[in-house]
Structures are given as structure tokens and as C-alpha cells.
Amino acid sequence: MSQTDMKRQLSDPASDATDSEDMEEDDEYANYYYDNTDDLDIDKPKKTDDPEYFEYTILQTEDAERLLNEEVERLCSELKMSPSLAKMLLHVGQWQGEDIIERYQQDQRKLLTESNVSCPKEMKEDSLVGSSPGCPVCAECYPRDKFMGLTCGHLFCPHCWDMHFRFQIEQGITMGIECMGQKCKILVPEDFLYSVLKDSKLRDRFSKLCFMDLIKGHPKLRFCPGPNCSVIIHAKEPRAKKVECSVCKSTFCFRCGIEYHAPTDCDVIKKWLTKCADDSETANYISAHTKDCPSCHVCIEKSAGCNHMQCSKCKFDFCWMCLGDWKSHGSEYYECSRYKENPNIANESVLVQAREALKKYLFYFERWENHAKSLQLEEQTLQKITSRINVKVMENEGTWIDWQYLQNAAALLKKCRYTLQYTYPYAYYMDKGGRKQLFEYQQAQLEAEVENLSWKVERAEITHRGDLENQMDIAEKRRQTLLKDFLEV
Amino acid sequence: MAGLPRRIIKETQRLQADPVPGISAIPDEANARHFKVEVAGPVKSPYEGGTFHLELFLPEEYPMSAPKVRFMTRIYHPNIDKLGRICLDILKDKWSPALQIRTVLLSIQALLSAPNPDDPLDTNVAEAWKKDEESAIEEARQFTRQHAMGNKPQQ
Ligand SMILES: [Zn+2]
Ligand SMILES: [Zn+2]
Ligand SMILES: [Zn+2]
Ligand SMILES: [Zn+2]
Ligand SMILES: [Zn+2]
Ligand SMILES: [Zn+2]
Numbered sequence: 016m017s018q019t020d021m022k023r024q025l026s027d028p029a030s031d032a033t034d035s036e037d038m039e040e041d042d043e044y045a046n047y048y049y050d051n052t053d054d055l056d057i058d059k060p061k062k063t064d065d066p067e068y069f070e071y072t073i074l075q076t077e078d079a080e081r082l083l084n085e086e087v088e089r090l091c092s093e094l095k096m097s098p099s100l101a102k103m104l105l106h107v108g109q110w111q112g113e114d115i116i117e118r119y120q121q122d123q124r125k126l127l128t129e130s131n132v133s134c135p136k137e138m139k140e141d142s143l144v145g146s147s148p149g150c151p152v153c154a155e156c157y158p159r160d161k162f163m164g165l166t167c168g169h170l171f172c173p174h175c176w177d178m179h180f181r182f183q184i185e186q187g188i189t190m191g192i193e194c195m196g197q198k199c200k201i202l203v204p205e206d207f208l209y210s211v212l213k214d215s216k217l218r219d220r221f222s223k224l225c226f227m228d229l230i231k232g233h234p235k236l237r238f239c240p241g242p243n244c245s246v247i248i249h250a251k252e253p254r255a256k257k258v259e260c261s262v263c264k265s266t267f268c269f270r271c272g273i274e275y276h277a278p279t280d281c282d283v284i285k286k287w288l289t290k291c292a293d294d295s296e297t298a299n300y301i302s303a304h305t306k307d308c309p310s311c312h313v314c315i316e317k318s319a320g321c322n323h324m325q326c327s328k329c330k331f332d333f334c335w336m337c338l339g340d341w342k343s344h345g346s347e348y349y350e351c352s353r354y355k356e357n358p359n360i361a362n363e364s365v366l367v368q369a370r371e372a373l374k375k376y377l378f379y380f381e382r383w384e385n386h387a388k389s390l391q392l393e394e395q396t397l398q399k400i401t402s403r404i405n406v407k408v409m410e411n412e413g414t415w416i417d418w419q420y421l422q423n424a425a426a427l428l429k430k431c432r433y434t435l436q437y438t439y440p441y442a443y444y445m446d447k448g449g450r451k452q453l454f455e456y457q458q459a460q461l462e463a464e465v466e467n468l469s470w471k472v473e474r475a476e477i478t479h480r481g482d483l484e485n486q487m488d489i490a491e492k493r494r495q496t497l498l499k500d501f502l503e504v
Numbered sequence: 505m506a507g508l509p510r511r512i513i514k515e516t517q518r519l520q521a522d523p524v525p526g527i528s529a530i531p532d533e534a535n536a537r538h539f540k541v542e543v544a545g546p547v548k549s550p551y552e553g554g555t556f557h558l559e560l561f562l563p564e565e566y567p568m569s570a571p572k573v574r575f576m577t578r579i580y581h582p583n584i585d586k587l588g589r590i591c592l593d594i595l596k597d598k599w600s601p602a603l604q605i606r607t608v609l610l611s612i613q614a615l616l617s618a619p620n621p622d623d624p625l626d627t628n629v630a631e632a633w634k635k636d637e638e639s640a641i642e643e644a645r646q647f648t649r650q651h652a653m654g655n656k657p658q659q
Binding site for chain 1: 514569598601602603607
């Protein structure tokens with residue numbers, strides 16, 4: 016069986032655990048005890064409850080070919096047509112088999128015309144050279160029966176068809192090859208192509224490219240975007256949900272193929288990433304690793320992920336993002352993640368508006384960027400913790416199983432902060448109003464609990480296990496609440 | 505140079521025996537795939553009275569791929585940029601091997617009569633065209649007087 020069942024609840028804290036070098040030898044144990052750690056979150060959401068639940072399987076090339084062939088064969092037998100035509104109809108009709116069958120049975124000619132696979136009589140225009148016996152493309156003369164064409168009636172010599180196919184395949188075009196006639200959109204089905212194209216290398220190349228085209232056009236299939244990974248993801252529903260490739264371990268959004276981005280949707284994250292790339296110059300100056308303590312002004316370097324900072328000199332607790340007193344964070348007055356727009360902006364000059372727009376963007380970008388950095392730093396923290404645990408285990412201070420909860424906590428922290436990072440593009444593009452207020456409220460709640468969890472994970476060895484597990488539970492609940500309300504399902 | 509395909513020979517003959525009104529296309533003596541083209545600005549367009557020089561080249565893959573065409577004379581037009589490149593669908597994805605040099609030149613002539621600022625190549629010109637068509641047309645006239653009247657083919 017090459018199909019790996021990936022039906023999995025993504026809310027498992029351990030599911031995101033990263034392999035670090037230190038962890039490798041413990042991996043077997045980690046996997047062995049994996050199931051036993053389930054009781055950590057007692058009220059783990061059920062399938063239907065979990066806003067991130069997603070069913071998919073991992074297919075090898077042959078599996079995917081078989082799957083496509085089955086769909087083609089089903090259409091063939093249902094509508095009594097050639098596999099070549101069925102494949103074309105499915106590709107053009109985005110593999111909506113049922114819909115195609117229905118439309119075909121209602122009005123066969125209409126469907127074939129709309130799919131550009133056959134030409135209605137009235138649209139047939141005469142070939143370029145008309146009555147003369149020459150081929151309209153090469154102008155060479157051949158006996159009439161040498162000419163070939165599709166239902167549109169545009170006839171050309173086999174040599175020109177061959178040249179046309181070669182040129183199109185070289186351009187990477189396969190399912191979209193059209194007839195050579197002027198303004199003719201009739202698509203070339205593969206049996207016609209194979210009847211002309213004899214070069215075995217090119218036939219091979221066509222078949223490979225064609226397969227890729229078919230997968231790309233299939234809403235429920237996607238090539239794994241991981242480097243050098245050739246598996247194909249088969250989703251039950253074509254949704255913008257998280258996929259983890261069991262072969263190369265990359266994670267990505269099923270619908271758009273880039274990094275998973277909940278709660279932001281595919282179009283918005285694309286817009287955001289383009290904006291960040293375009294404005295990278297402007298945003299560069301904020302990438303500071305050091306800031307001054309707001310109380311005693313000593314220079315502080317950020318070396319861990321948590322944004323709840325404590326000045327090592329004066330012990331003042333403050334927020335790395337806004338440099339405000341940490342005490343005011345996490346309360347209902349928590350304003351750190353909320354951008355306060357100038358209410359009078361519409362009446363301001365163009366210059367003030369432009370400055371305000373930049374300020375707004377930088378506010379969101381800074382937080383987006385900061386969480387990305389925190390994720391990196393927390394990754395390092397996890398590795399440090401892991402090696403410290405190994406030392407403890409060696410010194411018989413508990414067993415590896417005893418410390419498993421810490422690994423889980425770090426993995427959960429990563430997952431929560433990741434979602435938190437992706438709340439910022441979402442908020443940036445949101446329209447003002449009640450829904451944005453609710454979003455910002457939940458974002459602030461999540462933010463506060465993520466930082467609390469980070470604080471406790473960094474001080475894991477002195478934090479009570481029950482306290483840490485409680486904090487994990489709260490943070491994940493905040494994350495789930497936000498996704499339930501805002502992740503489009 | 506390798507033997508010229510029959511298709512190109514026939515097209516060239518027909519272009520000369522039965523030229524498109526307002527357009528001349530003459531193959532280069534040294535390279536029969538290279539044409540010197542002159543298009544007269546269409547009447548009632550801001551290009552009226554001007555003579556526009558273009559170069560047209562038939563690539564090796566022609567007619568499987570489209571001819572390459574470029575304006576040599578400066579022109580103020582939303583679908584033609586400073587380098588003389590032309591935004592025309594049949595020169596790109598709408599090319600068909602059954603189209604000819606003649607059809608391409610006719611389409612270019614039509615583009616001069618009916619600029620399409622909604623599918624711009626030169627966004628500045630297109631913006632100006634959409635904002636204030638009258639001034640844009642005047643600007644195009646001015647360009648025509650300055651660059652396309654009494655001009656000799658450029659090398
Ligand atoms: Zn031919
Ligand atoms: Zn046709
Ligand atoms: Zn993969
Ligand atoms: Zn996506
Ligand atoms: Zn201080
Ligand atoms: Zn803050």
C-alpha cells in the first residue's frame with residue numbers, strides 16, 4: 016500500500032514536533048509514546064468541531080494516474096465516448112464528472128461546443144487557401160486525402176500538424192493545444208495528436224507534461240511543493256487547509272500550495288506577501304534585535320521568542336513590541352496588537368494619508384515579522400530544553416517520558432504562535448466594524464496566552480507541570496476559538 | 505541561408521503583387537525573413553499624414569510561431585511602447601499558423617485607428633488616454649508631426 020493514511024486531527028500538540036539533532040535518537044520513543052500523550056488535552060475537539068480538520072491521502076505517481084484513469088473510464092462508459100475525448104471534457108470541466116454527465120445528457124452539442132472540443136456548423140469558416148489544393152500553412156500541394164483536421168473542418172497537411180505539435184509541446188502546452196485555423200479555439204484531443212506525432216521522445220514528453228497539466232487542473236489533487244518531492248496530495252474536499260506531506264514533511268496550504276496561512280485566506284496572504292516583498296526596503300529599518308529598556312534605558316538584546324521581556328538590570332516587565340508595561344497586557348485593555356486608525360483620515364491631505372497608510376502597514380508588518388522571529392528563537396529554545404532533558408535523564412532525574420510534556424508544550428507553542436503570526440495579514444486587510452473588533456479581541460486574547468505560554472516554556476524547569484499544561488490548554492482553546500469564528504470552512 | 509519555405513515565398517510574392525492599401529512590406533536583400541515595413545497613418549486617426557517604419561522578422565519556427573514586429577518610428581500610442589514593441593494578441597497567445605504577414609499588418613493598421621487603452625503596454629500613455637482623451641490625441645498628433653513626417657527609414 017503506497018497510500019499513507021493521513022486522517023489526523025491537527026490539534027494534536029505533538030503533531031508539529033520538529034526533529035532536532037538531539038531528538039533523533041529519541042524519535043522512536045517519541046512515536047511510541049505519541050498515543051499515550053493524547054490524554055493531555057482532555058476535551059480535544061471532534062472531527063466536526065475542529066476548524067482545521069482535513070482529510071487527505073498521499074499518492075504516488077502511479078496511484079494518481081490510476082485515479083485519473085478511473086474518472087476517465089467512468090465518463091467513457093457513462094457517455095459512450097473515447098477516453099481521449101472524456102479526458103478533454105474532464106480537464107476543461109475541472110473534473111466535475113457528475114456535472115459533465117448531466118450537461119451532456121441535457122444537450123450534447125452545447126456541452127461539446129462550450130468545452131471547445133467540437134465546432135457548431137455555423138462557425139465553420141473556410142480554410143485560408145480555400146479551393147486551391149495547397150496546405151494553408153506550408154502552401155505545399157498534397158492529394159486531398161492527405162489532409163487532416165478536427166470537427167471544425169480546418170484541414171492541414173500532416174507535416175504542419177507535426178510541426179505545430181512539436182512547437183506547442185516545446186512551449187509546455189499539452190491539454191491546451193488548439194487547431195491551427197485562424198481564431199479557431201477547438202482543442203486537439205490526444206488520440207488525434209498521437210495519430211500524427213510519431214517521434215517517441217516527444218510522445219513521451221507529451222505524456223509526462225500532460226499528466227502534470229491534468230494534476231494541476233484537478234481541484235482535489237496537488238503536487239507536493241516540497242523540494243524533490245514527487246508525491247501528489249489527494250484531498251477529500253478542495254479546501255484551504257493544512258497538509259503535512261508524510262514523505263518530505265513539508266507543510267502547506269492545500270488550495271494554494273504555499274505555507275499554511277490560517278486564518279488568512281489564500282488571496283489575502285498572496286496580496287500580503289507581495290506587498291511585503293515590494294515594500295521590503297521601507298520595512299528594513301525596523302528589523303532591530305536590540306531595544307532600550309523603557310524604564311532604565313539599558314540596551315537589551317532579544318535572544319528568546321517570548322515578547323514578555325524582563326530587564327535584567329531593573330527587573331521592569333515590559334512588552335517587546337510596544338515597550339509598554341507588561342501588567343497592562345492580557346487585560347481587557349490590551350491594545351498592543353490593535354492598530355488605532357486616525358478617525359479623521361478621510362479629511363486629511365494626500366501626504367498625511369500616505370504617511371498614515373505606511374504607518375498602518377509597518378504596524379502590522381512589525382508584528383508579523385516579530386512573530387516569525389520569535390518562532391525561530393523558540394525553535395532554538397526547544398533544542399536547548401531537549402539537550403538539558405537528555406542530561407537530566409542521563410543523571411537519572413526522571414525518565415524521558417516524564418519530560419515528554421515539555422516537548423508537547425513547545426510544539427503547541429509553535430503552533431499557536433504560527434497562527435498568531437498569520438492573524439496580522441488578516442487584520443490588516445479587514446474592514447472596520449464589529450467583525451474586526453471581535454477579531455482583534457480574540458487576537459489579543461490569543462496573543463496574551465501565547466506569550467504566557469512562551470514565558471512558562473522558557474522557564475519550564477521551574478514551572479509546575481500542572482501550571483504549564485493548564486496554560487497549554489488555555490492557549491490552544493484561544494486558537495481554536497479564533498479559527499472557529501474566522502477560518503472559512 | 506537554407507532554402508526558404510514555400511509558404512514564405514508565396515506570402516512575399518503576394519505582398520508585392522497585391523499589396524495591402526497603405527502598407528508596403530519589402531524583404532531585405534540579404535535576409536528574406538527580414539522585412540522593411542511602412543505603414544501610412546490611417547485617415548481620421550491622430551496618425552494621419554505620418555509614415556511609420558516597422559521591422560518584421562520571421563523566426564525559424566514561422567509559421568508555428570508568430571512574426572516579430574517592432575515600430576522603428578516613435579509613436580504615441582497606449583499599445584505601443586517607447587521601444588516600439590506592440591501589444592497585439594495575435595502576436596502572442598492568439599497567434600495561429602494559418603495567419604499571415606498580411607493579417608498581422610492589417611491588425612497593426614487597425615490598432616492605429618482604434619487604440620485600446622484598457623489593454624495597455626505603455627501605462628503612462630494609457631493613463632493619459634483614459635483621463636483626457638482629447639489631450640492625448642493632440643499629443644499623438646504632435647508626435648506624428650515630429651517623428652513620422654518627412655522621415656527616412658532608420659537603420
Ligand atoms: Zn502543411
Ligand atoms: Zn479549427
Ligand atoms: Zn512532499
Ligand atoms: Zn492557501
Ligand atoms: Zn531596565
Ligand atoms: Zn505590547
